[in-house]
Amino acid sequence: KTSQQEVVSKEWKLEPEHEFRFEVDFGTMVNLKLISGTAEIFGTEIGIGHEYEFSGRKIALFTWHGCTIEIKGTCSVEYVANETPMTSYLNMHIALEQCREAAKSKDEQGPKVMIVGPEDVGKTSLSKLLLSYAIRHGRQPLFINLDSNEGSITMPGTLTATPINHIIDVEEGFGSSATTAPSFSSSFMPMVFYYGYPDPSENVKLYKVLTKKLADNVSRRLVEDEVARVSGIVIDTSGLVDSTGYEIIQHCVDIFNVNIIIVLGHERLYSDMARLYKERNDVNVVKLSKSGGVVNRDNAFRRQAQMRKIREYFYGLPKFELSPCSTLINLNDISIYRVGVGSLAPSSALPIGIDRKVSETQLVKVEPDDTLLHSILAISTANNSDEQSLLVSTVIGFIYVSHVDISKQKMTILSPSPGRLPKQYLIMGSYKWMES
Numbered sequence: 001k002t003s004q005q006e007v008v009s010k011e012w013k014l015e016p017e018h019e020f021r022f023e024v025d026f027g028t029m030v031n032l033k034l035i036s037g038t039a040e041i042f043g044t045e046i047g048i049g050h051e052y053e054f055s056g057r058k059i060a061l062f063t064w065h066g067c068t069i070e071i072k073g074t075c076s077v078e079y080v081a082n083e084t085p086m087t088s089y090l091n092m093h094i095a096l097e098q099c100r101e102a103a104k105s106k107d108e109q110g111p112k113v114m115i116v117g118p119e120d121v122g123k124t125s126l127s128k129l130l131l132s133y134a135i136r137h138g139r140q141p142l143f144i145n146l147d148s149n150e151g152s153i154t155m156p157g158t159l160t161a162t163p164i165n166h167i168i169d170v171e172e173g174f175g176s177s178a179t180t181a182p183s184f185s186s187s188f189m190p191m192v193f194y195y196g197y198p199d200p201s202e203n204v205k206l207y208k209v210l211t212k213k214l215a216d217n218v219s220r221r222l223v224e225d226e227v228a229r230v231s232g233i234v235i236d237t238s239g240l241v242d243s244t245g246y247e248i249i250q251h252c253v254d255i256f257n258v259n260i261i262i263v264l265g266h267e268r269l270y271s272d273m274a275r276l277y278k279e280r281n282d283v284n285v286v287k288l289s290k291s292g293g294v295v296n297r298d299n300a301f302r303r304q305a306q307m308r309k310i311r312e313y314f315y316g317l318p319k320f321e322l323s324p325c326s327t328l329i330n331l332n333d334i335s336i337y338r339v340g341v342g343s344l345a346p347s348s349a350l351p352i353g354i355d356r357k358v359s360e361t362q363l364v365k366v367e368p369d370d371t372l373l374h375s376i377l378a379i380s381t382a383n384n385s386d387e388q389s390l391l392v393s394t395v396i397g398f399i400y401v402s403h404v405d406i407s408k409q410k411m412t413i414l415s416p417s418p419g420r421l422p423k424q425y426l427i428m429g430s431y432k433w434m435e436s
């Protein structure tokens with residue numbers, strides 16, 4: 001029934017500095033082609049004549065000089081806007097480039113930018129744009145994702161640092177398992193810590209411990225890597241802007257030595273940050289406006305995007321498919337831990353003598369049972385289960401539990417690589433997934 005003729009195709013002509021905004025539902029496919037002129041999607045230039053495919057996405061295509069594009073398929077939203085904050089974003093980039101030039105000549109560290117603001121103001125999109133523009137200038141900044149819910153680089157629930165040394169793909173964003181996620185065999189960047197929860201407020205103490213560890217690793221990396229050192233870092237954050245959010249923002253400014261805080265689309269947050277850092281001449285607080293195009297993502301959309309991210313980790317993308325392996329493993333060969341009694345029970349329900357703060361970073365052994373079913377587990381690089389190693393170790397990959405057989409003491413897992421698990425210690429967070 002879905003013959004070629006039924007796919008609607010439409011041309012759009014955009015004037016200079018206009019933006020074509022479109023949304024594609026999950027389960028629908030839309031193709032986009034640049035016919036003439038120049039255009040970019042969140043900072044990445046798209047090529048003339050190439051067909052880009054989108055599904056379950058909300059996107060802006062911007063042109064500085066004007067262009068004509070062709071859209072094939074049905075968008076749930078499509079319109080052209082002439083008012084965008086793109087000039088201010090470009091000016092921000094130019095200012096960062098000046099910092100990088102200065103850093104280079106003085107052999108100092110490049111700009112350390114942190115983007116803050118509530119949810120759905122375009123923080124991730126601005127991160128992409130600033131990173132893409134930096135790449136175009138031959139820079140190789142590090143991208144730090146502290147928005148654990150999003151899983152920009154790999155699985156949701158992670159806190160990551162990734163060197164951006166290639167153009168950010170317009171179809172897949174920062175990437176999936178195919179190009180950027182850690183695989184069992186690679187010990188290289190990206191650096192991935194598994195926090196395991198969507199929201200930093202779920203276990204603030206653990207979040208702080210892991211971000212600190214990430215920041216320490218990033219500092220070491222910047223010492224070793226001159227290109228990254230001059231290029232600097234861009235940090236995307238979670239949308240938490242209540243008092244816990246403020247506490248976390250300040251913690252992250254300190255540990256990453258942030259010197260530019262960009263506040264997006266939130267007057268009060270801007271004025272609070274400006275006041276907090278008034279005395280510090282090493283920290284600049286800048287306000288940028290939110291694009292009118294940024295879309296609120298409802299819970300259903302977020303959930304679907306999250307499930308897609310998990311699926312991509314194992315199966316890859318249509319243009320780069322992976323074949324994950326289903327393996328039967330002995331429960332005796334592995335040890336599963338989760339962090340924080342505190343996140344499981346309210347303080348009042350904790351055993352007497354266990355202080356909530358302490359318990360938030362306590363490792364708890366998970367006795368395998370049916371509740372493991374459908375869980376995502378992170379494979380830790382740790383070689384033993386004491387808190388000093390397991391709690392703060394990076395992870396090398398993830399598995400999915402597809403079947404548990406307690407009587408036989410076995411479980412079936414889906415993993416990106418065949419064979420035995422490379423490590424014994426697994427960390428469980430709050431993420432579950434259903435293979436469909």
Ligand code: ADP
Pocket residue numbers: 021022057058059060117118119120121122123124125126239291292293294295296297
């Ligand atoms: P945040 O990181 O602040 O939560 P995002 O950058 O993820 O916000 O943006 C929210 C959603 O809006 C995303 O789906 C993104 O692709 C979309 N979006 C961002 N900027 C635009 C724009 N100018 N036009 C249309 N959609 C946009």
